[in-house]
Amino acid sequence: MKLQGMLRGSQSHEQPGxxxxxxxxxxxxxxxxxxxxxxxxxxxxxxxxxxxxxRPDVSIALGSSPLERVGFLLVAKSNPNETIExxxxxxQKGLLAQGIGGISAGKNHFFxxxxxxxxxxxxxxxxxxxxxxxGPRRPQLRRLLADLFxxxxxxxTRPGDLWIDYAIxxxxxxxxxxxxxxxxDAAFVVDGERIPQDCVYWFPRPDVVSTVGSxxxxxxAVHSGREDSTKSQATTFLLEASSADTAxxxxxxxxxxxxxxxxxxxxxxIPLHSRHFQGLLDAGVGSMLTGLxxxxxxxxxxxxxFITLDSAGEEPLISVVIPLYGRFDLLWNQFASWAGSxxxxxxxxxxxxxxxxxxxxxxxxxEQINSIFSLPVTYVEKTENTGFADTCNTGAQxxxxxxxxxxxxxxxxxxPDTVTAAVDILRNDDSIGVVGAVIFGPDGQVSHSGMDxxxxxxxxxxxxxxxxxxxxxxxxxxxxxWSSPAVTGAVMLVRTEQFLDLGGLSTDYxxxxxxxxxxxxxxxxxxxxxxxxxALASVHMERTSISLIxxxxxxxxxxxxxxxxxxxxxxEKRGFVKASEDSR
Amino acid sequence: xxxxxxxxxxxxxxxxxxxxxxxxxAQALRAxxxxxxxxxxLFSVSRDxxxxxxxxxxxxxxxxxxxxxxxxxxxxxxxxAWENRExxxxxxxxxPDVVHFHHFVGVGSDLLPLVKRVLPNARTAxxxxxxxxxxxxxxxxxxxxxxxxxxASTPACTRCLGVASVDVMMRDHYxxxxxxxxxxxxxxxxxxxxxxxxxxxxxxxxxxxxxxxPSSNNSDVQANTTTTVRVGFxxxxxxxxxxxxxxxxxxxxxxxxGAKLEILxxxxxxxxxxxxxxxxxxxxxxxxxxxxxxxEGPYQPADVESLxxxxxxxxxxxxxxxxxxxxxxxxxxxxxxxxxxxxxxxREMLDTYGGGICVPIGSIPHWxxxxxxxxxxGHERSWATLTSNKHPLPSISGIVERHIGVYGARL
Numbered sequence: 001m002k003l004q005g006m007l008r009g010s011q012s013h014e015q016p017g018x019x020x021x022x023x024x025x026x027x028x029x030x031x032x033x034x035x036x037x038x039x040x041x042x043x044x045x046x047x048x049x050x051x052x053x054x055r056p057d058v059s060i061a062l063g064s065s066p067l068e069r070v071g072f073l074l075v076a077k078s079n080p081n082e083t084i085e086x087x088x089x090x091x092q093k094g095l096l097a098q099g100i101g102g103i104s105a106g107k108n109h110f111f112x113x114x115x116x117x118x119x120x121x122x123x124x125x126x127x128x129x130x131x132x133x134x135g136p137r138r139p140q141l142r143r144l145l146a147d148l149f150x151x152x153x154x155x156x157t158r159p160g161d162l163w164i165d166y167a168i169x170x171x172x173x174x175x176x177x178x179x180x181x182x183x184x185d186a187a188f189v190v191d192g193e194r195i196p197q198d199c200v201y202w203f204p205r206p207d208v209v210s211t212v213g214s215x216x217x218x219x220x221a222v223h224s225g226r227e228d229s230t231k232s233q234a235t236t237f238l239l240e241a242s243s244a245d246t247a248x249x250x251x252x253x254x255x256x257x258x259x260x261x262x263x264x265x266x267x268x269x270i271p272l273h274s275r276h277f278q279g280l281l282d283a284g285v286g287s288m289l290t291g292l293x294x295x296x297x298x299x300x301x302x303x304x305x306f307i308t309l310d311s312a313g314e315e316p317l318i319s320v321v322i323p324l325y326g327r328f329d330l331l332w333n334q335f336a337s338w339a340g341s342x343x344x345x346x347x348x349x350x351x352x353x354x355x356x357x358x359x360x361x362x363x364x365x366x367e368q369i370n371s372i373f374s375l376p377v378t379y380v381e382k383t384e385n386t387g388f389a390d391t392c393n394t395g396a397q398x399x400x401x402x403x404x405x406x407x408x409x410x411x412x413x414x415x416p417d418t419v420t421a422a423v424d425i426l427r428n429d430d431s432i433g434v435v436g437a438v439i440f441g442p443d444g445q446v447s448h449s450g451m452d453x454x455x456x457x458x459x460x461x462x463x464x465x466x467x468x469x470x471x472x473x474x475x476x477x478x479x480x481x482w483s484s485p486a487v488t489g490a491v492m493l494v495r496t497e498q499f500l501d502l503g504g505l506s507t508d509y510x511x512x513x514x515x516x517x518x519x520x521x522x523x524x525x526x527x528x529x530x531x532x533x534x535a536l537a538s539v540h541m542e543r544t545s546i547s548l549i550x551x552x553x554x555x556x557x558x559x560x561x562x563x564x565x566x567x568x569x570x571x572e573k574r575g576f577v578k579a580s581e582d583s584r
Numbered sequence: 585x586x587x588x589x590x591x592x593x594x595x596x597x598x599x600x601x602x603x604x605x606x607x608x609x610a611q612a613l614r615a616x617x618x619x620x621x622x623x624x625x626l627f628s629v630s631r632d633x634x635x636x637x638x639x640x641x642x643x644x645x646x647x648x649x650x651x652x653x654x655x656x657x658x659x660x661x662x663x664x665a666w667e668n669r670e671x672x673x674x675x676x677x678x679x680p681d682v683v684h685f686h687h688f689v690g691v692g693s694d695l696l697p698l699v700k701r702v703l704p705n706a707r708t709a710x711x712x713x714x715x716x717x718x719x720x721x722x723x724x725x726x727x728x729x730x731x732x733x734x735x736a737s738t739p740a741c742t743r744c745l746g747v748a749s750v751d752v753m754m755r756d757h758y759x760x761x762x763x764x765x766x767x768x769x770x771x772x773x774x775x776x777x778x779x780x781x782x783x784x785x786x787x788x789x790x791x792x793x794x795x796x797x798p799s800s801n802n803s804d805v806q807a808n809t810t811t812t813v814r815v816g817f818x819x820x821x822x823x824x825x826x827x828x829x830x831x832x833x834x835x836x837x838x839x840x841x842g843a844k845l846e847i848l849x850x851x852x853x854x855x856x857x858x859x860x861x862x863x864x865x866x867x868x869x870x871x872x873x874x875x876x877x878x879x880e881g882p883y884q885p886a887d888v889e890s891l892x893x894x895x896x897x898x899x900x901x902x903x904x905x906x907x908x909x910x911x912x913x914x915x916x917x918x919x920x921x922x923x924x925x926x927x928x929x930x931r932e933m934l935d936t937y938g939g940g941i942c943v944p945i946g947s948i949p950h951w952x953x954x955x956x957x958x959x960x961x962g963h964e965r966s967w968a969t970l971t972s973n974k975h976p977l978p979s980i981s982g983i984v985e986r987h988i989g990v991y992g993a994r995l
Contacts, residue, residue: 012750242798332658333754336761339697364665366652371668410750412757442738442753 084513321395388512433528450484489516592690661692
């Protein structure tokens with residue numbers, strides 16, 4: 001994710017550079033970015049002044065030395081016979097010829113000839129060029145400016161008071177997220193409005209302290225509900241500190257916040273150690289994201305997207321809901337597994353495609369597979385990806401059987417014939433609401449036999465914990481089933497109607513995580529017990545499609561975010577901690 | 585009894601071990617005196633753009649079914665749902681009592697579950713001809729490094745195949761389920777049976793040898809007393825068969841004065857790259873002198889015995905385990921001693937029937953020494969000993985009887 005973030009706008013990851021910013025005045029074009037090419041001036045083929053500087057963020061991603069001067073600032077002046085447009089085109093073409101693609105349009109500035117470049121560069125440096133974590137490098141860039149324009153008044157030695165690493169403006173909610181560093185505990189004013197202290201999260205930045213001295217720290221400030229963020233491009237950010245006030249005018253990165261997953265991807269990409277991520281969420285980003293998630297529409301089963309391939313001769317006993325995302329070929333394994341069961345006529349397979357873009361041809365595949373196995377299948381094609389919970393809920397709505405088994409596409413019952421024994425648990429005891437599974441990894445070791453919640457102080461959050469994960473089968477209780485605070489949704493049996501009456505899996509979570517334990521807490525609050533049963537013993541090839549969701553770093557942040565929501569909803573409820581203690 | 589004999593390809597197109605075994609078993613069953621057996625052969629054919637048919641008659645007893653591959657992990661055919669419905673109708677039309685699968689490539693591993701569903705009363709048998717169900721490296725159990733592999737495991741297979749571990753796991757999961765489908769699993773060698781049960785102890789294979797070629801007049805058992813010894817290579821000229829080892833070893837053989845060694849190569853060349861890079865250059869260096877190699881071209885299975893009688897020894901220099909190489913049985917039928925690799929199915933055949941020499945697999949120095957010994961003075965005595973001290977080969981009627989027993993066995 002980090003690499004993608006840095007290479008944002010690149011045409012290809014193989015290219016040896018990226019054009020990140022492009023400005024023009026009436027006579028000067030300034031281009032900034034990074035390039036692995038050595039002699040950029042000659043290579044670009046125009047009369048331009050180029051300075052190189054270190055870009056450790058890029059170097060690290062490229063696997064080269066952080067001290068390598070891959071960053072570049074290019075300043076080109078137009079000739080009397082040349083328009084600024086043709087100069088800009090020449091610069092872009094020259095850079096593109098070197099594989100330095102990226103943005104295609106710049107920002108217009110109208111300054112007088114005198115001092116134009118300095119002003120341009122000053123603005124560039126103080127607004128956006130320092131994005132991607134370049135804040136502490138400000139003194140170095142000042143030296144660069146002084147080298148480029150020796151006649152200017154740039155003081156290469158003056159340390160900064162305030163630095164903005166990133167500023168993201170979300171269009172619909174009007175939320176502005178600003179991150180950077182400054183004097184610890186300073187107050188902020190954005191466009192005349194003060195940001196409440198509880199919307200600013202301060203955290204140590206040793207890199208800043210080592211560069212500009214003690215008394216400085218990193219911050220994330222969240223300014224919510226700006227009236228109309230689309231009106232003005234530039235935003236003034238005023239720092240009020242005991243030492244001195246500093247104002248910075250910058251242009252925030254603008255982002256649509258219609259799709260919470262996309263917002264999540266950007267927010268989770270903010271350079272911040274995981275232990276400080278809760279601070280970011282608490283400062284207001286968490287509530288902004290949860291607001292977006294709850295505002296997002298749920299998938300509708302549209303006409304033509306609900307296809308029954310082969311109806312059962314009799315009403316099914318169990319609807320097996322399998323959400324599909326990414327690895328559609330796993331259906332061969334699923335069908336083969338169920339086709340061998342003596343209960344094949346008692347089941348209804350409900351396949352819900354939550355990956356409509358990658359899965360455009362899945363119906364043909366399902367038809368092909370079912371022409372071999374001929375199982376009762378209902379196939380639902382969603383028009384957009386809405387995540388695990390909504391997909392399972394959609395599947396449950398299509399279930400015809402009184403019992404629904406939620407089954408990940410990469411989880412397989414060790415013996416599908418015993419599924420009816422799990423049904424009997426629900427039939428025989430009305431106080432039990434959910435039957436979870438003993439799940440083994442491909443190595444034969446237990447990966448799940450119920451879930452607990454634990455507080456992880458290093459992450460400042462509650463996490464789901466699988467107590468017997470990694471142990472062998474002998475570590476399991478001798479009973480056929482036993483109570484547990486929660487169970488995983490990878491293999492989970494419920495009464496269909498009861499599940500729907502309780503509202504199904506919560507869609508408050510992003511993509512897919514924690515909604516299973518959330519459901520269990522919902523059942524518990526309604527007076528039902530949760531059990532783990534050996535009758536649903538399964539093998540789970542875990543995380544077959546997880547890499548499709550995003551990078552490891554993104555997934556970690558995603559988990560932190562979802563655990564934050566989970567704790568917000570349940571940590572204050574009676575029995576949350578008690579249950580976890582009881583189960584130990 | 586009506587038997588549908590399923591093999592990857594027509595034996596007239598591909599002369600692989602599975603194709604030959606299926607074809608010979610079909611012939612032997614038809615000729616059975618014990619029980620009248622009608623045998624229909626089914627093998628894969630390429631999709632013909634000018635034909636809309638999924639199953640096409642190739643002869644009164646042979647049918648081709650559209651094969652292809654849509655899922656290389658599980659060897660699923662490329663047949664569409666529509667084509668599978670046509671295939672289903674064909675199967676139902678004149679349903680066989682027995683469906684006997686040789687291999688699952690070509691026709692696709694999806695054919696067996698289809699047969700199980702469409703013909704629930706038909707008995708099914710599957711003869712494994714290699715280790716493809718648990719080895720993604722062409723079923724050869726040879727690592728990417730060339731080293732023989734003794735045990736499949738997710739970490740090792742992931743490294744060897746260079747794929748994601750989940751692919752290895754899903755493949756394994758699929759074939760463990762798949763191997764439970766046939767009523768009977770047959771292996772032509774104990775070696776392969778052991779390997780299968782080592783992978784999945786729930787499999788209970790029955791060992792039945794492949795049908796050997798029909799007997800002919802074996803009067804020609806005279807040893808070659810000249811100073812020129814001929815060694816024959818028979819079969820598909822592909823890398824696992826190790827012809828490059830034999831030729832390289834021949835180049836290094838040290839012949840006594842006056843002796844000559846000729847390597848005669850019979851077979852098809854399905855892999856042009858292997859031929860051009862590994863075989864041709866070595867053949868060129870063995871054109872003149874006392875050690876020579878000559879390519880004699882492809883051959884018909886019916887001619888193999890007469891062709892083997894043109895040579896003194898038959899070499900099987902395979903660099904993988906092999907299962908029950910047809911060529912070894914053919915050589916024994918032709919009264920020719922064999923030089924074979926000292927592992928797996930090759931070693932088992934020599935241990936069972938005698939009639940040859942084991943050479944360390946893939947070892948060029950050892951093969952060079954072995955070739956040298958063939959032309960040393962007195963070589964004809966070794967030859968005579970090996971051709972006379974053999975155990976009886978399995979009879980065709982015995983093999984047919986065992987198959988009929990399997991087909992007729994009630995579960």
